[in-house]
Amino acid sequence: MVSGTLSVDALLDKMAGETRALITQRNLKDPLMIGIRTGGVWLAERLHRQLELTSPLGVLDISFYRDDFTQVGMNPKVQPTQLPCATEGRDILLVDDVIMSGRTIRAALNELxxxxxxxxxxxxxxxxxxxxxxxIQADVIGGTLALGPDQLVKLNGPDPLTLTIRQRD
Structure with a gap:
């Protein structure tokens, strides 16, 4: 894969269509969408608008739930989790930018x-x-990407949302 910048609009459109289908197939009533800070929140904001969901958008900051927290130390950008309503018994749409090892999602589930x-x-x-x-597997995926061991991908935003692929320093 060559380094560069990619637009995410087409992937978001695909994700919105697949999420609509998921809501219908699983008969999810008034699902609560929650974005994982930071990139997941940017995506969730866009998807929330596209899907015209009625429940307010939630934000999850998993910094204190990470299994590598003691190794990386305190993140100076830690912000509070903001859940607009109770999660008990609710159908949740959890949004993140990238799934790789599954550890971020495990931390998000622990916090939820x-x-x-x-x-x-x-x-x-x-x-x-x-x-x-x-x-851990995603229910809706915008796309898959095979990176070399020396490559990184980063979601930049919030407006416009772009993906940057670059060589690791």
Missing amino acids: FDYGRPASVNLITLLDLQRRELP
């Missing part, structure tokens, strides 16, 4: 369950980098 037991959690992600360490 601290707020209550949802009826279901459906994972939506822009990119799947297919390097799992944990058995």
Whole structure:
């Protein structure tokens, strides 16, 4: 893969269509969409508008739930989680920018369950980098990307949303 910048608009349109289908197929009533800070929130904001969901958008900051928290130290950008309503018994649409090892999603699930037991959690992600360490799969994926061991992908935003692929320093 060559370094460069990609637009995410087409991927978001695909994700919105697949998420509509998921809501219908699973008969999700008034799902609560929650974005994982930061890139997942930017995507969730766009998807929330496209899907015209009635529940307010939630924001999850998983910094304190990461299993590498003690290794990386305190993140100076830690912000509070903002859930607009109870998660107990709710169908959740959890949005993140990239799924790679599955560890971010594990941390998000741990935090979500601290707020209550949802009826279901459906994972939506822009990119799947297919390097799992944990058995976690997304329900809706914008696309897959095979990166070399010396490459990184980053979602830039919030407006416009672009993906940057570059060589690791």
